[in-house]
Amino acid sequence: MPAKEATQAKHTAARVIEGVWRIESARIIGALARMLRNVGLAEELAQDALVSALERWPEAGIPDNPAAWLMTVAKNRALDHLRHATLQRNKESELTYEIETLLQDAAPDLDATLEDDIGDDLLRLMFVACHPVLSTEARVALTLRLLGGLTTDEIAHAFLVSEATVAQRIVRAKRTLAEAKVPFEVPRTDQLVARLASVLQVIYLIYNEGYSASAGGDWMRPKLCDEALRLGRILAGLLPHESEVHGLVALMEIQSSRARARLGPQGEPVLLLDQDRSRWDQLLIRRGLAALEKAGQLGESYGPYALQAAIAACHARALTPEQTDWQRIAALYDALAQLMPSPVVELNRAVVLGMAYGPAAGLELVDALIASDTLRNYHLLPSVRGDLLARLGRTDEACAEFKQAAELTNNLRERALLLARAQGCAGDGG
Structure with missing residues (x-):
């Protein structure tokens, strides 16, 4: 093959492999983890299959079913490992039994390998990783x-930490799972709710970091939002009868509908009440409202994620900021504060009370939070207080609060916004 064609074939194969790996890697690792009962080893052998594809496909050509090819090679790697491990234990009878049993999982029908326990494997993998x-x-x-x-480098870039830090976290996590002998299984019914809460928390943490980046020069990191939403949708498909799963999906769908309107022409933040609502994605809103309805049908009452989704739905239904039902949102925040009491929920409730019943009502709650000293270094506390003070005409005090908030945030876009608001208040005061 001429050098030019070989280079082109290599690039084409690499693009296909990257796309297939993003879609299928979790299924492959899940299938191997079921066979090996070791998540770390499962990922290593799945990576071996990936390397094989990178070596073979440029010369041999891309298989008709790339995903099935990777799955089959990975399962063969797992079988080889089991054969070797069993031989080392000198248990020939167990070797024969294990190979005969596991060969049924690695059937020659390539399409069938992708159908084998895929849903269960993905669900097990979620519960183990979380x-x-x-x-x-x-x-x-x-x-x-x-x-x-995602690669280690991509994760590090998303959270603005070093690649070595992420690599250490992953290595330690695999070692911890192995030492704790965490079973590769879906928790029993009596443990499911508590364990599911951990899965939902992880997905929402990923989403939040994408929606409002905690540091760096970008206001949003859409890739993280997309990944969290994809995981949420998968989870909803695997656990269709869990109300809070649909509640979380509803919340992420509705929040994501605003993504285009949250950024200005230069990537600067655009706050909710200033957004061009014609740019909100109506398809995502409809999907979110449908998921929220599903959550309501499955549960006797809304859980924390469904309540937050119901709050987001109030904004989504309002064609203009003036049409927002702030009293309804205040009532939903009251319910959320009772179900999931936290200082951050109280701060959000203060914002809503300020919109529903006037800034003085919100300021009273914010000042109580300041007195409790629970959000001392949280930049949104002075930011909210500054907004309420500005609406009360106390512009000098508001200016000082916005400057304090700007000093506390690590996000450069948010800092610029807060300093602009401080300057605006100073101008008003002058």
């Missing part, structure tokens, strides 16, 4: 690696 034995940071990194197919 196991409470791991730290929150480890759960997020491992989920993006195993279920999102």
Whole structure:
């Protein structure tokens, strides 16, 4: 093959492999983890199959079913590992039994390999990657690696940490899972609710970091939002009778509908009440409202995610900011505060009270939060207070609050917005 054609074939194969790997890696790792009962080893052998594809496809050509090719090669790697491990234990009878049993999983029908327990494998993998034995940071990194197919470098870039830090988190997470002998299974009914809460928390943490980046020069990181939404939709398909799963999906769908309107021409933040609502994605809103309705049908009452989705739905239904039903949102926040009490929920409730019943009502709650000292270094506390003070005409005080908020945030876009608001208040005061 001429050098030019060989180079082109290599680039074409690499693009196909990258696309297939993003879509299928979680299924392949899940299938191997079921066979090996070891998530770390499963990922290593899946990566071996990926390397084989990178080596063979440019010369041999892309298979008719690339996903099935990767699955079959990966399963063969797993079988080889089991054969070797069993031989080392000198248990010939077990070797024969294990191989005969596992060969049924690695059937020659390539299409069938993708149909074998795919849903269960993905669900098991989600529960393992989000196991409470791991730290929150480890759960997020491992989920993006195993279920999102993201590279260590991509995860590091998304969270503005070093590649070495992410690599350490992933290695330690795999070691912790192995040492704790975490079973590769869906939790029993009596444990499902608590374990599911951890899965939902991880997905929502990924989404939130994408929706409002905690640091760096970008207001949003859409790739993280898309990944979290994809995982949420998969989970809803695997656990269709869990109300809160649909509640989380509804929340992410509706929030994502605003993505285009949240950024100005230069990537600057555009706040909710200033957004061009004609740019909101109506398809995502309809999908979100449908998921919220499903959550309501499945549960006797809304859980925390469904309540937040119901709040987002109030904004989505309002064609203009003036049509927003702030009293309804205030009532929903009251319910959320009772169900999931936290200082951050109280701060959000203060914003809503300020819109529903006047800025003085919101300021009273914010000042109580300041007195409690629970959000000392949280930049949105002075930001909210500044907004309420500005609406009360106390512009000098508002200016000082916005400047304090700007000092506390690590996001450059948000800092510029807060400093602009401070300057605006100073101008009003002058």
